[in-house]
Amino acid sequence: MIGQPDLHTLVAHLGPLVGTWRGAGSGSYPTIESFSYVEEVTFGHVGKPFLAYGQKTRHAETSLPLHAESGYLRPVAANRLEFVLAHPTGILESLTGTVETNSRGLVLDLHSTSVTGTATSVSVTAVVRRFELVADVLSYKVAMAAVGEPLTHHLAGTLHKST
Amino acid sequence: MIGQPDLHTLVAHLGPLVGTWRGAGSGSYPTIESFSYVEEVTFGHVGKPFLAYGQKTRHAETSLPLHAESGYLRPVAANRLEFVLAHPTGILESLTGTVETNSRGLVLDLHSTSVTGTATSVSVTAVVRRFELVADVLSYKVAMAAVGEPLTHHLAGTLHKST
Numbered sequence: 001m002i003g004q005p006d007l008h009t010l011v012a013h014l015g016p017l018v019g020t021w022r023g024a025g026s027g028s029y030p031t032i033e034s035f036s037y038v039e040e041v042t043f044g045h046v047g048k049p050f051l052a053y054g055q056k057t058r059h060a061e062t063s064l065p066l067h068a069e070s071g072y073l074r075p076v077a078a079n080r081l082e083f084v085l086a087h088p089t090g091i092l093e094s095l096t097g098t099v100e101t102n103s104r105g106l107v108l109d110l111h112s113t114s115v116t117g118t119a120t121s122v123s124v125t126a127v128v129r130r131f132e133l134v135a136d137v138l139s140y141k142v143a144m145a146a147v148g149e150p151l152t153h154h155l156a157g158t159l160h161k162s163t
Numbered sequence: 164m165i166g167q168p169d170l171h172t173l174v175a176h177l178g179p180l181v182g183t184w185r186g187a188g189s190g191s192y193p194t195i196e197s198f199s200y201v202e203e204v205t206f207g208h209v210g211k212p213f214l215a216y217g218q219k220t221r222h223a224e225t226s227l228p229l230h231a232e233s234g235y236l237r238p239v240a241a242n243r244l245e246f247v248l249a250h251p252t253g254i255l256e257s258l259t260g261t262v263e264t265n266s267r268g269l270v271l272d273l274h275s276t277s278v279t280g281t282a283t284s285v286s287v288t289a290v291v292r293r294f295e296l297v298a299d300v301l302s303y304k305v306a307m308a309a310v311g312e313p314l315t316h317h318l319a320g321t322l323h324k325s326t
Contacts, residue, residue, distance in 0.1 A: 046219070046228040050251040054233070056209070065209040070217070070233040072251035074281075082281040084249040088213040088235035092247050092255040094281050114279050118237075118245040118257050 005047030010075050013101050014051055017043040017073075017131075021138050024060065025157025030149050036060040039157055041138070043073070050074040053085070073108075075099075083110050083129070090121030095129060105133035126151055136161055168210030173238050176264050177214055180206040180294075184301050187223065188320025193312050199223040202320055204301070206236070213237040216248070236271075238262075246273050246292070253284030258292060268296035289314055299324055 007015050021041040028034040037057040044052040051073040057066045071085035071093075083095040097110035108131040115124045126145040131138065142155040170178050184204040191197040200220040207215040214236040220229040234248035234256075242263065248256040260273035271294040278287045289308040294301065305318040 046231070048228055048251070052231065052233070052251070065211055068209070068215065068235075070215070070235075071249040072231075072233075072253075074251060074253060074283075076281075076283045082253055082283060084251075084253055084255050084281060086234040086247040086249040086255065088211070088215070088237060088247075090235075090237060090245055090247055090257070092249065092257055092279065094253070094255055094279055096281065113282065116255065116257055116277050116279050118239075118247060118259065119276065120239045120245060 005045075007045055008047055008049040010049035011045060011051055013099065013106070014043070014073065014075070016105060016133055017051065017138070018045055019043065020162040021159035022162050023138075023157055023159035025057070025140075025155055027155045029144075029146070029154050030152060031147055035066075037066050037157075038063075039159065040162075041159055053083070081108060081110065090118035091124055092116045093124075093127050095127065097129075104135060107132050122147055168208075170208055171210055171212040173212035174208060174214055174236075176262065176269070177206075177236065177238070179268060179296055180214065180301070181208055182206065183325040184322035185325050186301075186320055186322035188220070188303075188318055190318045192307075192309070192317050193315060194310055198229075200229050200320075201226075202322065203325075204322055216246075244271065244273065253281035254287055255279045256287075256290050258290065260292075267298060270295050285310055 024038050026036045038060055039057045042054045054070045056068045069085050069087045074082045076082050079098050081099050085093040094114045095110040095112050100107045110129045112127040124146040128143040131140045138159045140157055143151050144154045145151040187201050189199045201223055202220045205217045217233045219231045232248050232250045237245045239245050242261050244262050246258040257277045258273040258275050263270045273292045275290040287309040291306040294303045301322045303320055306314050307317050308314040
């Protein structure tokens with residue numbers, strides 16, 4: 001095995017994301033009851049021009065696993081990103097958007113260019129994801145259009161980097 | 164934290180896959196030079212009715228990272244599976260197929276129902292994946308139709324479970 005390589009220059013501006021983040025979030029949608037969860041998000045890298053993304057949530061009280069998702073964040077031009085994600089529910093998201101860096105952190109604004117799924121997955125037609133890193137706090141919001149509903153807020157969470 | 168839960172009954176027949184597998188493989192395609200790699204594949208679970216899949220390859224000689232992919236394997240009926248996968252190249256695969264279990268192991272035969280990608284990803288139009296577990300050896304083959312070529316063998320590897 002070799003040690004952890006340096007960040008690729010094309011993802012250097014995303015360096016503050018790299019690591020494991022833990023915290024809590026809540027979800028709502030017109031078709032379901034609202035819920036709360038604890039969460040772990042990891043952004044990893046292997047020295048290539050992308051970040052690996054993994055997410056797991058657990059029920060806030062029972063600790064039973066709820067959701068998971070995994071994928072890759074890939075810069076494609078200055079301040080532009082693509083994000084591809086797979087879900088155990090059979091959903092696949094392809095998103096594109098922007099990254100803004102400033103002295104306090106960074107903001108990723110992403111919207112889906114396609115959402116596909118397996119034959120048994122529910123219908124999701126659009127997803128919007130925003131990540132905001134300010135100082136040491138990573139917060140995010142996810143909106144989606146699904147099961148006939150228009151684009152509607154779905155998830156929000158606040159995470160701190162795990163040491 | 165809670166300990167490792169039992170396998171969900173809907174993935175019990177896939178139990179022999181769960182763990183970390185290491186080995187080597189080789190790749191070829193009409194449009195590229197053939198190549199060899201070392202590989203690590205992980206099938207994980209959290210007690211829910213799916214397996215998480217992660218894969219990483221490195222150059223056989225230099226140990227530099229080559230490919231990665233991640234996703235989820237989800238049984239949808241007796242002997243039927245779906246498999247969703249994201250790639251750092253911007254490709255997203257949705258596959259469906261069968262699992263056969265026998266006294267020596269199991270065989271997964273999967274073919275894509277859709278392959279999508281980001282605006283900057285290469286064109287892949289079909290993928291066929293076969294996993295075969297015989298005793299303690301996991302082998303796989305991947306064929307794909309891409310960049311204008313018909314469905315053609317692309318990857319083969321042989322892995323052993325890491326202890």
